[in-house]
Amino acid sequence: MVDVVVVGAGPVGLMVAFELARLGVQPVVLEALPAPSLEPKANGIVGCAVPLLHSRGSYAPLGGRGRVPRPAPRFMYGGFPLDLRRLPDNPVYVLPVPQRRLEAVLAASAGVPVRRGHTVSGIAPDASGVTVSVEGPSGAYSLRCAYLVGCDGAHSLVRKAAGIGFPGVSDDGVVSRSAHVVLPRRALTRFTGRLRGPGGPYRPYLFHRTPHGVFSFARFGSGPHLLTTLEWGGSVDETVPMRVGELRSSLRRVLGVEVAFGAPPAAGGPYVLRRSTARQNRVASSYAAGRVLLAGDAAHVVAGFGGPLLNLGLLDAVDLAARLRRGDVSGYDAARRPFAERVLASSAEQSALLAPGPEVDAARSLFAASLRTEAGLRRVADTIAGG
Numbered sequence: 001m002v003d004v005v006v007v008g009a010g011p012v013g014l015m016v017a018f019e020l021a022r023l024g025v026q027p028v029v030l031e032a033l034p035a036p037s038l039e040p041k042a043n044g045i046v047g048c049a050v051p052l053l054h055s056r057g058s059y060a061p062l063g064g065r066g067r068v069p070r071p072a073p074r075f076m077y078g079g080f081p082l083d084l085r086r087l088p089d090n091p092v093y094v095l096p097v098p099q100r101r102l103e104a105v106l107a108a109s110a111g112v113p114v115r116r117g118h119t120v121s122g123i124a125p126d127a128s129g130v131t132v133s134v135e136g137p138s139g140a141y142s143l144r145c146a147y148l149v150g151c152d153g154a155h156s157l158v159r160k161a162a163g164i165g166f167p168g169v170s171d172d173g174v175v176s177r178s179a180h181v182v183l184p185r186r187a188l189t190r191f192t193g194r195l196r197g198p199g200g201p202y203r204p205y206l207f208h209r210t211p212h213g214v215f216s217f218a219r220f221g222s223g224p225h226l227l228t229t230l231e232w233g234g235s236v237d238e239t240v241p242m243r244v245g246e247l248r249s250s251l252r253r254v255l256g257v258e259v260a261f262g263a264p265p266a267a268g269g270p271y272v273l274r275r276s277t278a279r280q281n282r283v284a285s286s287y288a289a290g291r292v293l294l295a296g297d298a299a300h301v302v303a304g305f306g307g308p309l310l311n312l313g314l315l316d317a318v319d320l321a322a323r324l325r326r327g328d329v330s331g332y333d334a335a336r337r338p339f340a341e342r343v344l345a346s347s348a349e350q351s352a353l354l355a356p357g358p359e360v361d362a363a364r365s366l367f368a369a370s371l372r373t374e375a376g377l378r379r380v381a382d383t384i385a386g387g
């Protein structure tokens with residue numbers, strides 16, 4: 001009998017393993033992929049997880065600047081730039097780090113071997129533990145554990161097999177397109193790297209709302225820019241694969257001017273090239289069903305603005321590992337699910353604030369007034385920081 005089996009060696013499963021190992025529990029980690037994924041995903045962690053990672057000795061290995069993390073002077077919310085220096089105890093921390101590096105650092109620090117190429121195909125929970133069915137490289141086998149932690153992502157088999165619902169909405173009125181692109185030098189201002197265009201120049205790392213949609217662009221490290229557009233309404237032929245040219249047309253509609261960007265050279269990839277017509281906003285109906293627990297994207301997916309998901313998932317992992325160590329997970333759902341519900345609500349609020357239309361203009365002017373107060377700014381900063 002194993003104490004804990006963790007399903008999934010994404011950032012959250014690895015953080016659960018890291019924390020358990022730190023507390024003296026050796027879990028078994030099962031991961032379907034034979035090697036770490038190269039898919040480009042998160043570019044950074046935003047929130048309380050940053051100082052927490054520092055307390056675990058992982059800040060410097062993750063590329064954190066300075067001896068200790070410092071609160072971010074600026075961030076954004078709903079397309080509004082936030083001057084967080086106005087808050088006496090600003091809680092917002094930002095650590096730019098590619099997800100691949102986060103996973104590599106957590107895997108190395110945990111020191112827990114990951115069983116790669118081991119796919120969980122079924123679970124049978126009972127009062128004293130969980131029997132896990134696994135398809136491994138040498139064939140099928142089963143494992144018995146006291147607790148099973150599903151960190152197996154948004155399509156979580158563990159969540160479904162445990163009969164836990166995943167209620168929420170698909171934001172299907174919005175088409176989101178993202179790609180890494182090479183912006184021509186003449187499109188950017190010389191020293192500040194702002195994007196030229198009508199009503200601009202536009203700052204990087206912010207969502208910009210125009211009468212026709214939203215766009216953002218940002219550069220992480222020395223690579224190409226990551227450009228994103230959001231458009232409300234309109235139909236998309238899902239059978240046509242996404243191309244950089246489609247994003248160029250979308251930016252032309254949103255910004256009102258053609259920007260002659262191209263795809264980066266394939267050699268430096270893989271790069272982001274995505275279109276989404278159904279942004280998911282869902283939180284598991286419970287994070288626990290007896291001895292089966294959920295953390296990370298298995299428990300919540302949010303069409304997040306500003307990257308809230310890693311923060312949520314890493315903090316789930318830390319909370320859950322401490323409870324597993326004590327052998328009492330009864331308070332986990334009540335402790336962690338409200339944070340995901342709050343991120344879900346803030347995502348809906350930001351989506352509503354970014355939508356086009358004169359009624360949104362009016363709502364935005366009221367929201368701007370609330371941000372000018374310390375209490376309004378604090379509410380938004382606390383939401384971004386998570387807990």
Ligand SMILES: Cc1cc2nc3c(=O)[nH]c(=O)nc-3n(C[C@H](O)[C@H](O)[C@H](O)COP(=O)(O)OP(=O)(O)OC[C@H]3O[C@@H](n4cnc5c(N)ncnc54)[C@H](O)[C@@H]3O)c2cc1C
Pocket residue numbers: 007008009010011012013030031032033040041042043044045046099118119120121151152153154156157272295296297298306307308309310311313
């Ligand atoms: C393009 C993109 C950009 C993003 N940017 C950001 C950002 O800037 N900031 C941010 O906070 N978040 C961002 N996110 C979200 C972030 O990537 C996810 O929240 C994060 O990956 C969740 O980690 P996880 O460990 O919960 O799940 P995952 O990373 O999905 O890992 C789940 C793991 O479980 C494994 N698995 C699945 N099923 C099984 C099974 N049956 N048996 C064994 N193993 C299994 C999978 O192979 C996978 O390795 C981004 C996502 C995308 C797609």
